[in-house]
Amino acid sequence: MLTGLVLALIAGALVSLQNIFNAKVNEHTGSWSTTTLVLGMGFAASLVMGLIMEGKNMFTLQHMQPWYWLSGMIGVGVVICLVQATRILGATYAISIVLTAQLGFALLWDSLGWLGLAKVPFSFNQLIGVLIIVGGILVFKLGGKSDAKEPAGTPGSGKPQGALHTD
Incomplete structure (x- = not known):
């Protein structure tokens, strides 16, 4: 493990x-x-x-369903x-959404036993876990916003370093 x-x-x-x-x-x-x-x-x-x-064993593909090639x-x-x-x-936000989508769809496919997976019983605890992760993404994305203006050249200011701060 x-x-x-x-x-x-x-x-x-x-x-x-x-x-x-x-x-x-x-x-x-x-x-x-x-x-x-x-x-x-x-x-x-x-x-x-x-x-x-x-x-050469790498090319031995026995008993494989043709649709696996997709x-x-x-x-x-x-x-x-x-x-x-x-x-x-941005990388963090995109990856967090991708990972949450992976987890959610894996839960769905496991629970339904699709695509040749062994069926795993669905529980609301699993769903709550996914929803907590979604909540975490929302807190991450929406919770860090502030009205304070950043000076030019600081990360996230959208202004290149050395630019004059005219706000």
């Missing part, structure tokens, strides 16, 4: 880091170029590591949506 927790923490950190990198790449290219670059480099890295770790196309949607959400909302 500890290994699973550590791996999940690492995955969360990597997704957050990748999202920031993707947003920075998107500042210099378009969304489709960013997606192609991200998924292309991911393919190359996965292919090399898979061949090193598994060899996962790669879903990845395109993930990258496009995350890049745009980060550009519009």
